[in-house]
Amino acid sequence: MKLYNKQEAIGRMNVLASRAKPFVFLIDYLQEQVYVEEAKNVSPAELVYNLNGFTNEDGWHHQQQKGLPEQIEWNPDPVSFEEYNCAFEYVRKNILAGNSFLTNLTFRTPVCTNLTLESIYCHSRALYQVWVKGRFVVFSPEIFVRINNGVISSYPMKGTIDATLPDARRILLEDEKEAAEHATIVDLIRNDLSIVASHVRVSRYRYMDVIQTNRGPILQTSSEICGELPEDYKQRLGDILFSMLPAGSITGAPKKKTMQIICEAEGYERGFYTGITGYFDGTNLDSAVMIRFVEQQPEGLYFKSGGGITFKSDARSEYEEMKQKVYVPIY
Ligand SMILES: C=C(O[C@@H]1C=C(C(=O)O)C=C[C@H]1O)C(=O)O
Numbered sequence: 338m339k340l341y342n343k344q345e346a347i348g349r350m351n352v353l354a355s356r357a358k359p360f361v362f363l364i365d366y367l368q369e370q371v372y373v374e375e376a377k378n379v380s381p382a383e384l385v386y387n388l389n390g391f392t393n394e395d396g397w398h399h400q401q402q403k404g405l406p407e408q409i410e411w412n413p414d415p416v417s418f419e420e421y422n423c424a425f426e427y428v429r430k431n432i433l434a435g436n437s438f439l440t441n442l443t444f445r446t447p448v449c450t451n452l453t454l455e456s457i458y459c460h461s462r463a464l465y466q467v468w469v470k471g472r473f474v475v476f477s478p479e480i481f482v483r484i485n486n487g488v489i490s491s492y493p494m495k496g497t498i499d500a501t502l503p504d505a506r507r508i509l510l511e512d513e514k515e516a517a518e519h520a521t522i523v524d525l526i527r528n529d530l531s532i533v534a535s536h537v538r539v540s541r542y543r544y545m546d547v548i549q550t551n552r553g554p555i556l557q558t559s560s561e562i563c564g565e566l567p568e569d570y571k572q573r574l575g576d577i578l579f580s581m582l583p584a585g586s587i588t589g590a591p592k593k594k595t596m597q598i599i600c601e602a603e604g605y606e607r608g609f610y611t612g613i614t615g616y617f618d619g620t621n622l623d624s625a626v627m628i629r630f631v632e633q634q635p636e637g638l639y640f641k642s643g644g645g646i647t648f649k650s651d652a653r654s655e656y657e658e659m660k661q662k663v664y665v666p667i668y
Pocket residue numbers: 441443479494495496497586587611626628629641642643644645662
């Protein structure tokens with residue numbers, strides 16, 4: 338899989354978009370490694386995607402890997418609460434010192450499972466899915482941006498609850514901490530869109546998605562923010578995308594200082610997790626934040642997950658949320 342650096346990737350995207358050539362891209366969290374390939378050249382032997390319907394699955398012949406074990410084994414071995422709490426306290430200290438008002442804290446959870454990256458990809462049902470041979474599989478419910486006829490829209494997701502709890506919908510909507518976190522992220526994304534677009538507005542606020550998982554349904558709240566791009570946006574598509582990265586929903590705010598806190602608190606590399614992936618069809622673009630992410634390491638599979646921390650956050654419930662997200666959408 339050929340990867341490019343940021344400058345090369347911006348150039349490639351600008352050229353492909355201005356020539357109306359469909360392409361697929363994956364950008365890591367730190368924007369150091371970028372995959373950007375014309376759709377017709379993406380080899381399903383190394384990368385398979387289904388990005389909201391745009392797919393190269395037809396060319397994939399790994400039939401032998403598509404079988405699902407009769408009984409799915411899925412045994413996550415998360416960090417202890419004590420270990421989680423150490424990182425949480427570090428983030429909290431920084432929030433109280435005024436260095437950040439929202440920080441997205443994530444962890445790596447080893448999972449003992451009889452599923453492979455291939456079988457997870459084949460049997461998952463998510464809006465955006467990508468499998469990269471020997472590296473990772475991602476099944477994301479979170480839209481990053483869409484561009485349709487010069488209108489750019491972003492859909493930050495923030496707010497999670499177990500959908501089987503009695504009155505889950507109301508509890509999530511009325512939760513003060515979730516509401517504040519959501520407002521912060523909407524503000525941040527409004528700012529990010531204003532860098533590249535005009536007439537930026539919030540067109541839907543805190544709508545709810547039900548996400549099915551192998552461990553039961555969860556509810557997540559998102560909002561829609563949109564604006565108008567300049568006429569010549571295709572020639573500058575790469576610049577436009579990169580100027581909004583990393584996605585605010587997976588950093589927090591303010592972005593730069595919060596990224597430093599994240600780096601110090603997490604102590605592992607996010608890699609492509611919390612980066613973005615997407616598809617340009619020659620005219621329009623659709624993209625996702627790469628959350629719900631399983632990575633292959635020589636010793637086994639790891640799931641990366643996390644959530645937003647504010648001054649109101651409670652370590653126990655954040656710990657539970659991080660663990661709750663360690664699922665596969667196979668049901
Ligand atoms: C980082 C993750 O989640 C982010 C944080 C969310 C939250 O705090 O509710 C929701 C979606 C993501 O933008 C993750 O799911 O791994």
